[in-house]
Amino acid sequence: MSRTLYQKLVDSHCVLRLDEEHVLLYADLHIMNEYTSPQAFAGLRERGAPVRRPWQNVAVVDHIIPTHPLKQRVILDEASALQASNLARNCELHGIALFDTNDPLQGIEHVIAPELGMIRPGMVVLCGDSHTTTHGAFGALGFGIGTSEVEHVLATQTLVHRVAKNMRIRVDGRLSVGCTAKDQVLHIIASIGAQGARGYVVEFTGEAVAALSVEARMTICNMAVEAGARSALIAPDDKTLDYVSTRAVDLKRHLPRAVELWRDLCSDPDARFDAEHHFDASEVSPRVTWGTSPDQSIRIDERVPDPAAAVTPQQRDAAIRALRYIGLEPGASLQGLAIDRVFIGSCTNARIEDLREVAKVARGRKVDPRVRAMVVPGSGAVRDQAEAEGIAAELIAAGFEWRQPGCSMCLAMNDDVLRPGERCASTTNRNFEGRQGRAGRTHLMSPAMAAAAAVAGCITDVRRLERADER
Numbered sequence: 087m088s089r090t091l092y093q094k095l096v097d098s099h100c101v102l103r104l105d106e107e108h109v110l111l112y113a114d115l116h117i118m119n120e121y122t123s124p125q126a127f128a129g130l131r132e133r134g135a136p137v138r139r140p141w142q143n144v145a146v147v148d149h150i151i152p153t154h155p156l157k158q159r160v161i162l163d164e165a166s167a168l169q170a171s172n173l174a175r176n177c178e179l180h181g182i183a184l185f186d187t188n189d190p191l192q193g194i195e196h197v198i199a200p201e202l203g204m205i206r207p208g209m210v211v212l213c214g215d216s217h218t219t220t221h222g223a224f225g226a227l228g229f230g231i232g233t234s235e236v237e238h239v240l241a242t243q244t245l246v247h248r249v250a251k252n253m254r255i256r257v258d259g260r261l262s263v264g265c266t267a268k269d270q271v272l273h274i275i276a277s278i279g280a281q282g283a284r285g286y287v288v289e290f291t292g293e294a295v296a297a298l299s300v301e302a303r304m305t306i307c308n309m310a311v312e313a314g315a316r317s318a319l320i321a322p323d324d325k326t327l328d329y330v331s332t333r334a335v336d337l338k339r340h341l342p343r344a345v346e347l348w349r350d351l352c353s354d355p356d357a358r359f360d361a362e363h364h365f366d367a368s369e370v371s372p373r374v375t376w377g378t379s380p381d382q383s384i385r386i387d388e389r390v391p392d393p394a395a396a397v398t399p400q401q402r403d404a405a406i407r408a409l410r411y412i413g414l415e416p417g418a419s420l421q422g423l424a425i426d427r428v429f430i431g432s433c434t435n436a437r438i439e440d441l442r443e444v445a446k447v448a449r450g451r452k453v454d455p456r457v458r459a460m461v462v463p464g465s466g467a468v469r470d471q472a473e474a475e476g477i478a479a480e481l482i483a484a485g486f487e488w489r490q491p492g493c494s495m496c497l498a499m500n501d502d503v504l505r506p507g508e509r510c511a512s513t514t515n516r517n518f519e520g521r522q523g524r525a526g527r528t529h530l531m532s533p534a535m536a537a538a539a540a541v542a543g544c545i546t547d548v549r550r551l552e553r554a555d556e557r
């Protein structure tokens with residue numbers, strides 16, 4: 087029978103079919119952070135259970151870590167310091183590899199796992215964090231799990247998985263100049279809605295997806311969860327195999343055989359999907375969110391929608407509330423809207439290609455003096471590479487703060503927070519009330535658009551700057 091890529095991955099990892107809807111799924115890799123693992127380890131300790139396969143687990147401190155530029159980082163907040171020291175103690179106790187606070191390779195979990203070659207096509211990857219969908223960019227099935235599931239995975243290296251439905255999102259055509267994977271995914275989420283992929287594993291296909299770099303594909307899969315998707319997938323191709331082969335150095339002599347197997351990882355041509363959507367990349371423009379949900383975005387040349395035009399009363403009320411919070415009127419233009427802060431970071435957009443885009447815009451320009459702009463690389467390796475390429479120096483010369491890696495103001499669990507009322511151009515993935523600080527106002531956009539906002543002092547169309555460059 088024809089199968090989708092998702093079904094193939096479930097089949098190849100199914101330890102036991104539990105009932106009509108559930109399978110016990112084997113996990114090739116389990117990633118942990120300091121935030122969602124403490125209770126799981128405590129539960130294990132209470133039961134006197136060991137970690138089943140410590141070598142298939144890895145941990146990193148990322149959510150609560152300070153990002154100030156000092157080389158040695160000390161976590162001052164007591165509760166956060168305790169989370170980090172607990173993680174270190176638990177990893178030591180159970181023999182689990184840890185990227186601790188001052189490890190040169192520390193970074194955001196979803197950034198370091200792929201860059202260190204831990205993610206390979208065909209894997210099942212679990213992590214107590216919703217953006218584990220990122221790893222779908224490699225044809226690996228990534229699921230965010232809850233703390234009780236983290237405990238179950240530690241004890242058994244398996245997960246009770248409720249089998250999801252299959253959705254295919256096909257994107258043909260070509261992205262135009264100034265438009266990126268971030269704009270593409272914001273466009274898709276705006277169209278299908280923040281719950282549009284709820285209950286589904288989404289496979290992205292089509293020539294526009296094939297044309298994306300592996301890092302850009304990570305941006306797409308990362309944000310699939312913002313449309314409610316359980317997981318996301320992109321079938322591996324030559325680009326994926328190149329990226330993984332150069333990083334998964336431990337595979338050594340098994341690599342040729344692995345590559346052969348990876349090539350077969352795709353949906354059968356006549357596989358059945360429960361839902362399908364089709365997009366044309368040439369219709370994508372730079373996008374910015376106007377509200378407090380990732381599906382509330384518009385093209386930069388559009389006007390903020392009128393809640394009165396909403397389809398359902400719930401949508402209307404949500405739009406009214408969102409506009410009140412964000413401080414905008416229906417019909418307003420986002421272009422020219424003054425901002426206080428710029429945040430370039432997160433597992434969505436803090437890899438080297440993202441920083442290159444930022445540098446391209448910032449080069450020869452200055453951050454507007456009214457704006458505080460921070461660049462938080464996704465990992466120590468990204469930071470080092472950006473320094474080696476001269477990007478860091480360019481950004482510093484332009485007036486950006488060049489910081490240490492971590493989640494930072496993506497969710498404001500460290501000192502990097504918006505003050506009440508501050509408006510921020512952000513390359514992150516969530517814009518709900520208070521996400522970047524109490525009463526802070528977040529506008530999600532691409533790295534290039536955020537860089538353009540930094541130099542303009544207001545939300546602007548990056549293509550205008552690019553056109554000015556051409557003159």
Ligand SMILES: CC(C)[C@H](C(=O)O)[C@@H](O)C(=O)O
Pocket residue numbers: 121122149214215216217230497
């Ligand atoms: C803290 C963590 C549980 C959370 C997630 O699951 O995604 C965070 O990473 C986020 O982005 O909101």
Ligand code: SF4
Pocket residue numbers: 149194195196215217432433434492493496497515
């Ligand atoms: S960078 Fe943001 S989205 Fe990614 S794991 Fe950290 S807090 Fe979550």
